Amino acid sequence: MSTREQRSALQAPLVTPALETLLLAAQPAALFLLDSAGVIQHVGGAWERVTEYAAEEVIGRTLASILRLPAAGPDGLLDGSGQSTDARLLTRTGVQAVTVSWQQQGEYIAGHLERCRPGPVRTRGGRDLDQAVYCLGVALDGGQGQHVDRMVSLASRLAEAICLPDEQLREVRWGAALHDVGKSRVPQDILGKNGPLTPEEFEVIRHHPAWGLEIVQALxxxxxxxxxxxxxHHERYDGQGYPYGLRGEAIPLSARIVAIADVFDALTSARSYKPAWSPQDATSYLIAGAGTQFDPWLVRVFVLDVLGFTAFTEQLNGAAFL
Ligand SMILES: [Fe+2]
Known part of the structure; x- marks a missing residue:
């Protein structure tokens, strides 16, 4: 080899475009490249496996149309760099909890998505405390029988479906267990009334969240x-709930989760004033209230991931979730 050939070999790039493509394709995360408006320009790595979307389906769309960042807000990706551990990816069949990391690179934003991993196993002491909180909730819920039991299960499954970290999972479980302890201060003749409530009686009922707070503040x-x-837990996504009329994501996440589990279980349970609704009818009610009574994304996760009612996918897609 001549001196010139030797110099040329030394100057040749070690990684050719073909090798670079192979390297990117082997990445375990879903890689993406956005323009400054958040529009997807290129995807790679495990994009298709993680997101369930082919590249040609998403290039030209904004990432925000399939990804939600509760902590960073809808435009959180468009500024600097960061990581969100509680992002939610809208796939064709449901909602997948993902971790998203991104970084501004000149006029582009490069980043990747990974599926969440399950939290650590609970300890014995943690389970004992869980049981104590659960027993307190059952003792003070105004005689609602198995409601608390089912509520804890539904709310926990919803919290797990959005991949909350272990500590937040426990907070949701406890919030669900204790949500109606304030009903212990509502007179039984109002709680157990068969006919419609008078406005005065309804005012008493509406006070149970504030009474509940007084009780749990002691712990x-x-x-x-x-x-x-x-x-x-009785606030509404459109701000028409009580006691404070909080709106949208101003309502704490734990309360938005508990609200969905609470209403679904109330609808599917028989009461003195109504028969039990079928799970399908209760699901239609949740979907009809998505964006007005309930957090629409949580409704979607609940219906598709917790209940597994994929037959409602089209109805959910028609409810302006994207
Ligand atoms: Fe309540």
Whole structure:
């Protein structure tokens, strides 16, 4: 080899475009490249496996149309760099909890998505405390029988479906267990009334979240999300709920989760004033209230991932979730 050939070989790039393509294709995360408006320009790595979308389906769309970042807000990707561990990816069949990392690279934003991993196993001490909180919730819920039991199960499954970290899972479980402890201060003749409530009686009922907060505030180990689940579980996403008329994501996440589990279980349970609804009818009610009464994304996760009702996918898609 001549000197010139030797110099040329030394100057040749070690990684050719073909090898670079192979390298990117082998990445375990879903890679994406956005323009400054957040529009997807290129995807690679495990994009198709993680997101269930082919490249040609998403290039030209904004990433925000299939990804939600509760912590960073809808435009959170468009500024600087960061990581969100509780992002949610809208796939064709449901909602997948993902971790998303991104970084500004000149006029582009490069980043990747990974599926969440399950949290650590609970300890014996943690289970004992769970049981104590659960027993307190059952004792003070105004005689609603198995409601608390089912509520804890539904709310926990919804929290797991959005891949909340272990500590937040526990806060949701406890919030669900304690959500109606304030009903212990509502007179039984109002709680158990067969006919319609008078406006005065309804006012008494509406006070149960504030009474609940008074009760749980005495337990100092209960964190803020547990307390806010108790206080705000009757708020509505459109701001028409009570006691404070909070709106949208101003309503704490724990309370938005508990609200969905609470209404679904109330509808599917027989009461003195109504028969039990079928799970399908209760699901249609949740979908009809998505965006007005309930957080629409949580409704979607609940219906598709918790209940597994994929037959409702089209109905959910028609409810302006994208
Ligand atoms: Fe309640």
């Amino acid at each position: 100092e180990f209960l964190t803020e999300p547990v307390r806010t689940a108790v206080l705000h």
